[in-house]
Amino acid sequence: IYIHDEYQKTADWLMSQTKHRPQVAIICGSGLGMLADTLKCQDSFAYSDIPGFPQSTVQGHAGRLVFGELKGKTCVCMQGRFHMYEGHSLCKVVRVFKLLGVDTLIVTNAAGSLADGLQPGDIMVIKDHVNFPGMGGLNPLTGPNDDKFGPRFPAMSGCYDKGLRCVAMEVAKQLGVANIMQEGVYAMVGGPNFESIAEARLLHRLGVDAVGMSTAPEVVVATHCGLRVFGLSLITNKVVKSYEDSESVNHDGVLEVGRLRSHTVQQLVTELISRMEINNNTTTDNVA
Ligand SMILES: O=P(O)(O)O[C@@H]1C[C@H](O)[C@@H](CO)O1
Numbered sequence: 001i002y003i004h005d006e007y008q009k010t011a012d013w014l015m016s017q018t019k020h021r022p023q024v025a026i027i028c029g030s031g032l033g034m035l036a037d038t039l040k041c042q043d044s045f046a047y048s049d050i051p052g053f054p055q056s057t058v059q060g061h062a063g064r065l066v067f068g069e070l071k072g073k074t075c076v077c078m079q080g081r082f083h084m085y086e087g088h089s090l091c092k093v094v095r096v097f098k099l100l101g102v103d104t105l106i107v108t109n110a111a112g113s114l115a116d117g118l119q120p121g122d123i124m125v126i127k128d129h130v131n132f133p134g135m136g137g138l139n140p141l142t143g144p145n146d147d148k149f150g151p152r153f154p155a156m157s158g159c160y161d162k163g164l165r166c167v168a169m170e171v172a173k174q175l176g177v178a179n180i181m182q183e184g185v186y187a188m189v190g191g192p193n194f195e196s197i198a199e200a201r202l203l204h205r206l207g208v209d210a211v212g213m214s215t216a217p218e219v220v221v222a223t224h225c226g227l228r229v230f231g232l233s234l235i236t237n238k239v240v241k242s243y244e245d246s247e248s249v250n251h252d253g254v255l256e257v258g259r260l261r262s263h264t265v266q267q268l269v270t271e272l273i274s275r276m277e278i279n280n281n282t283t284t285d286n287v288a
């Protein structure tokens with residue numbers, strides 16, 4: 001879907017099918033979809049039944065949109081995301097969430113670590129990103145700008161909300177997992193292949209802490225239309241940076257670490273949502 005009226009049709013269809021009016025949208029990363037199962041009073045829709053929605057094709061991404069309540073907040077959860085490497089035009093479904101009245105977007109992903117201090121199983125709160133495809137012109141905001149959503153030239157400094165990052169660190173302390181959590185910079189590459197050693201070394205030298213194949217386009221679209229954003233990466237593997245290292249990464253291993261840590265990620269996100277203050281977005285500031 002590309003134009004405002006089409007996003008609106010999708011939003012209207014969803015609002016005709018569910019009484020939930022979400023304040024928070026959550027996009028679940030590889031192996032982290034279990035979060036959606038914890039929503040209370042659920043209404044859920046297969047992507048294939050939602051007018052205008054693309055299909056999710058990757059193992060570990062169920063392809064369901066789940067509405068429900070979490071700690072007194074109404075949420076909508078994408079159990080399955082759309083990746084550029086699946087051949088989707090860069091994902092703008094976040095705009096549907098804006099039209100549903102969502103105030104805050106939470107994104108999670110699985111990522112490989114380049115930083116020495118980040119081990120598999122650690123959680124990285126995303127402080128900032130490098131959108132490699134976006135910088136090269138594969139940007140979801142390419143094309144005529146729709147002023148109803150946001151400005152032609154949106155700023156991206158501060159796109160990962162500082163207040164929410166602070167709350168997340170407090171929550172980690174409260175849950176006793178502060179030792180596995182730190183802030184860092186996420187870089188998106190196009191995928192679907194994992195990094196060559198030379199690419200890994202390049203990313204490391206550029207100051208990237210974790211690398212993955214998603215998130216940045218979603219955050220760009222969300223920031224463009226005025227949503228507040230929180231993001232976290234579950235570190236599922238170390239990116240191989242040495243020619244002496246015989247290890248190699250694979251998607252099953254990524255999903256396995258997701259399974260091992262999904263409960264912790266779920267607790268963190270749930271507690272963060274419980275503590276967050278919501279600005280009522282039913283008047284949708286940027287959206288006419
Ligand atoms: O949807 P996310 O970004 O969590 O998925 C990551 C990147 C690839 O899609 C996949 C590789 O294992 O996991």
Ligand SMILES: Nc1nc2[nH]cnc2c(=O)[nH]1
Nearest residue numbers: 110111112211212213254
């Ligand atoms: N690009 C990339 N994506 C990932 N997703 C999970 N692990 C990795 C990784 O090592 N590299």
